[in-house]
Amino acid sequence: MQKLGSLPTSPSEAIDLLKSEMDQPVWESRLLDLMKLAADGDKNTWTMIYQIIREADSGRLSWGYHKSLLSGMVYLLSYVGDSKSYRVLLNYVKSLDRAIPIGAMELISDLLPTFAELDIRELFTIASNVDELKSAFGILALCKLNMENRLSDDEKEKLKDFLSTYKNYKYYLTDTIEITLEQLNETDASDMLSELDGIFQ
Incomplete structure (x- = not known):
């Protein structure tokens, strides 16, 4: 599995990089790295996760165009599995004000x-x-x-x-x-x- 470099500390720059990687072969490696960092409580990773959720909430990230990135975040939160991750995921659902695919809800x-x-x-x-x-x-x-x-x-x-x-x-x-x-x-x-x-x- 390919070893990846660190993400930029800027959440917006990190998200831009993830968007460029999400449909590439490196994505699985990147997601596994992020899961481990999130589970270890890495501050920059969590700042980026919150930003991704905010952008999904606002529509800047959509399930139509950024499915791999958003589904990856759902898997990441499930992997971490603590109360913070649970609240992030449930609050995202509770604040939804735009349609998302039924497949996303099922996931x-x-x-x-x-x-x-x-x-x-x-x-x-x-x-x-x-x-x-x-x-x-x-x-x-x-x-x-x-x-x-x-x-x-x-x-x-x-x-x-x-x-x-x-x-x-x-x-x-x-x-x-x-x-x-x-x-x-x-x-x-x-x-x-x-x-x-x-x-x-």
């Missing part, structure tokens, strides 16, 4: 379960948001957590009630919702059989 929601400090109540709040983009993210994240059996019985029941009347006219989530409801109903049926077995034993 973020797929990686959320890797964070130890997952706040499921907060995800329900996001899912209830009137903004269909933010709401879709919350739904995807909760459905993913259900699939991985990371929800309590009460949370599963709450999700089932929520999904049974949920509508999103901007993002097509019907298949995801139907699969999740099937899983939740199967869980209910399994629990009922277990209770019956207990009664008749």
Whole structure:
């Protein structure tokens, strides 16, 4: 794997260099280096990460043109996996005011379960948001957590009630919702059989 030089200390210059590297063979090496630096708490790396998130938030960096860079940052935050990384990622979602591809939302929601400090109540709040983009993210994240059996019985029941009347006219989530409801109903049926077995034993 190619050994890379250090990034410029200026966040904007560093981002410009990353944009030039993100579709090149060196990108994997660069991203791995950044992951290690971020995990070690390197100040310049974190300053650059915050700047990347700000530029993604403002639209200067877009998922359409800078997919490798932005998805790389999501993987980086997941790799670090601490509370700071979790808040950076979730705050990005909560502050979104422009559409991003469903694939980007799926990537973020797929990686959320890797964070130890997952706040499921907060995800329900996001899912209830009137903004269909933010709401879709919350739904995807909760459905993913259900699939991985990371929800309590009460949370599963709450999700089932929520999904049974949920509508999103901007993002097509019907298949995801139907699969999740099937899983939740199967869980209910399994629990009922277990209770019956207990009664008749």
